[in-house]
Amino acid sequence: MLTTVKRPNLQLIWVIATKEIKDSVRNRWVMVVFAIFWLLALCMTFAGSAVGGTLSLPSLSSVVASLTTISVFIIPLAAILLSYEAFVGEEEAGTLQLLLTYPVSKSQILAGKLLAHGGVLFTAIASSYGSSAAILLVFGRGESWGEILSAFALLIASSCVLAVIFILISYLVSLKSAEKARAVGSLLALWFALVLIYDLLLLLLLVADLGYASQWLVNLLILLNPTDLYRAINMLGASAPLGSLGLLAQYEWSLPLLLSTCVAWLVGLLYWTRRVFLKKLV
């Protein structure tokens, strides 16, 4: 005789999340993502000493700057790889349709997947960048603990927000794609556009020199691209040079404005993804 037990909502979300994690681990994406982040964090932390030939670590601001520069490429890519299949994969396998006949709501399915994919990326980012911070704390050039911790807290927090933003973008594309291959294709194109092409266009806009109006437009456009937002937040937070962004923007942003725009992106995408899922027919 089977025993039927009533499950509270959170437990269902957890059931879905653990299955997703298991799936990602078996797919080896989790291993790849962890390896990349650890390699990246350690390389960036020790890069200076390798060049100098001595064990003198680079300054806090240059570590944060180089981690930020490379994270802008890697975090969206890792998020895409981890989550592009989330819906289109289940649709191809026929399990999404089946799942929807179960006593689970679409919101619970979405929450479970997000918990799993967000959790994997959070663990990878926090552990790797955290170890980078620990190395600076112990062997660093004598920057204060407060400085190091706050810069890394901002880096890790904003990296996680960027990760979740790209997970949600992947979900959206996954929900709207008919095939896995098409989903991953569109997402890589989007990645390429947001991370590389977008900045080139901004530069062109500036070079075209339309005066005050174009500077204003560029500033606005930076707020409209989550990867640029992420860069700006961390450069500002570590008072590091803005790099290519510095060239673009003469305007002084405030950190709260950047952070709240970032959160607005996240909330907006979450709302939109949920809506698309709720409206989706199977």
Add this chain to the structure above:
Amino acid sequence: MSQMAVTFNQVSHYFDELRALNDLSFSLPGGKLMALLGHNGAGKSTLIKMILGLLDPCQGEVSVLGQTQNPASKAASTDIGYLPENISFYDKLTGHEVLSYFAALKGVSARAVAPLLEEFGLAYAQHKAVKGYSKGMKQRLGFAQAILARPRLLLLDEPTVGLDPQASQFIYHKLKQLTDQGCTAIVCTHELQLVEPQLDLALVLGRGKRLAFGTLDELVLNCGLGVHMAHPALAGLVATHPLLQSFYRDGDLICPVSQREVLMKYLTLECQLFDVKVTLPDLAQVYHAKMAQMQVMSELGLSLTSGEL
């Protein structure tokens, strides 16, 4: 009404312009096995999805296990077991993990999983990734998934596709057990010979319309096909019994189902034939007759009115 497991009341469903279900009505009593038949694209899967609440009726009303179905209230969902067509599950998980996952979502104890895998002959492969399963193994896993929570209504979309004859037989044997215990089953299939001995009722769909609904006997009765009667002595008797002539074709007698009793009586009483071999039309013949009728009607430009042909 309360003992009806599924009722469709003048239900239509459109995919944009396409009318996938057209003014469909039927009532399926509880504890019965209904075969859902029809050509590719007839609307069978659409009908099943409407019972599940995955699709809304554009017109009409669907009621399932005594409740009017709307997707907002999925109260009945633990009571319904579903096997979708072409399911391939999660490649990277093992059979045991897949079934445990669905058990957890339905609130079924994890202890139920191993015996079920055993029963479905999957115990030996339960710790292998589903990716390495054959089509039939996946199908068995899917069926085990459908009956996990002891559903009151089972919806199986082509459950025996890719199964070997023994496995198909096992599925229908299991289904019989379940229906005997009061479970209602709707089996959508193209394998007419397999389902014929098992069904209580059949619903034949054609282009979204109901072409026929009823027990096999009722279908035979209203499809206009004849009963075959064979006996070696018939050829000789036809000359002396003019009444037989009108039924005589190629060595056999073929008569409408409605006249079968009378003709049998005539053969025994008047002709002293006692061991006449009687063959009723089978499900496949009924099916083909219905499809042919649909074809003719549409070629003549006659619209298929609601109800049966």
